[in-house]
Amino acid sequence: MVVERLIEALGPDAVKTAPEDLSVYAFDAYTQGRMPSAVVLPASAIDVAAAVKIAKACDEPIVPRGAGTGLCGGAVPAEGGVVFSFARMNRILELDAPNRRARVQPGLINLDLSKKVAHAGLFYAPDPSSQKASTIGGNIGTNAGGPHCLSYGTTVNHVLGLEIVDENGDVQHTWVEEDGYDLTGALVGSEGTLGVVTSAWVRLMRQPEAVRVWLAGFPDVESASEGVSAIIGAGIVPTALEMMDGLALQMVEAAFHSGYPTDAGAVLLIESAGFEDDLNAYEALMAPIVRAAGATSWRSARSAAERDALWAGRKGALGATGRFAPNYYIQDVVVPRTKLPQALSAVEHACSERSIRVANVFHAGDGNLHPLLMYDRSDKQQVAAVIDAGNDILQAAVELGGTISGEHGIGFEKRGTLTRIFSTDDLATMARVRDVFDPKRRLNPEKIFPAGVGCGEVRQR
Ligand SMILES: Cc1cc2nc3c(=O)[nH]c(=O)nc-3n(C[C@H](O)[C@H](O)[C@H](O)COP(=O)(O)OP(=O)(O)OC[C@H]3O[C@@H](n4cnc5c(N)ncnc54)[C@H](O)[C@@H]3O)c2cc1C
Incomplete structure (x- = not known):
């Protein structure tokens, strides 16, 4: 019924129903959900409005979807329904x-x-x-x-x-x-x-007049973390301040040959943008700060090609895990910057006690950790170990005064852990906000809120 009505409203080209098409939309970069009843490819807000009305009349959930790169199951249909793909609305x-x-x-x-x-x-x-x-x-x-x-x-x-x-x-x-x-x-x-x-x-x-990228090599993640706190503590806020540990450097170099040192225990990738004179001043300020924190090397990438190569390596780091393991799980937690050494040691502990290889590549300036836990999905024991380790890392972040997600969202993956940072009252208030927008919970159901949480049913877990 819903399919016929969608085709009538949007035309056959804009509605996918073949199982092989639908199966693609049951996944995102984190997990697999249920098969949707249909996928619509609207061309305008008018199409979207028509399809939402039809889905509502047929009591079908509505799942908006971008590229499906989400890392928390946000775009997967938890209860089936109609997936809205915006591939045709890309201008x-x-x-x-x-x-x-x-x-x-x-x-x-x-x-x-x-x-x-x-x-x-x-x-x-x-x-x-x-x-x-x-x-x-x-x-x-x-x-x-x-x-x-x-x-x-x-x-x-x-x-x-x-x-x-x-x-x-x-x-x-x-x-x-x-x-x-x-x-x-x-x-x-x-x-x-x-x-x-x-x-x-x-x-x-x-676009800024000038951009400069520096690479500071450290013997270990602890001294690199010192470097992060020292830079920010000195009142310098670079445009980017990223950290990669030794294993991440080896992975990235094997895949991209970006120019990172593979013998360092960790590097900080630092970028500042502005006027050329300001960048000279930043460089003069930062070099002694990172050296005092324990940096053993410091260099600036002045050419655009060198800068781009370093960023391509950093941004491609998740894909670079493929040479080291068939699968990876990326955790996304935040801690106060000064707690980075403790958080990194909690990551190391959670992984080493389960024999999991882990690489760290993350937004250090924000205290936003992204440990990459490498494993083989076909091995159930490894899957269980990775889930446990991810859970321990998340708990450690909360205990260090941080939170359960920096940027990847809550989605399906972390909805059960919201109660670690929010009280029953907090969640009830959020549920009331949601119910104003979507009283029947048809918009992307089973996301964000712990299972079974409605306005009057928030319970402490
Ligand atoms: C290799 C890799 C690197 C990543 N790096 C980062 C990073 O540095 N920072 C970061 O924040 N994330 C990162 N992510 C996670 C992911 O890319 C982001 O969460 C991104 O915002 C998801 O965009 P998407 O288009 O793929 O959306 P999807 O995954 O398709 O959807 C994400 C969420 O948005 C909702 N949504 C999509 N379109 C709409 C719409 N039109 N209206 C309403 N809701 C909508 C979906 O329902 C879902 O809940 C990374 C992922 C990968 C695989």
């Missing part, structure tokens, strides 16, 4: 260069936005390492971060207004500068549970 609708903003469709790939506005001297700052594939809609869904979010802020700081289709199938608009509640802020990071984004006004930044 810049309006570029307002003088005001440094653009209106874009949700299926636009993150990196394509920066490429397409480069001619105007502009770029889009949030840069998840998945930016070659992930979409603006998905980035809004997860409030994506990235290496450069240390100084530029995450996606929520770059979304000015949204067009959404609400659970009734009505088109609504939000604008961040309007008086009243900040509904734009509420929608960013809501993982498709409050509305379906059909376009967004995003902030663009002016």
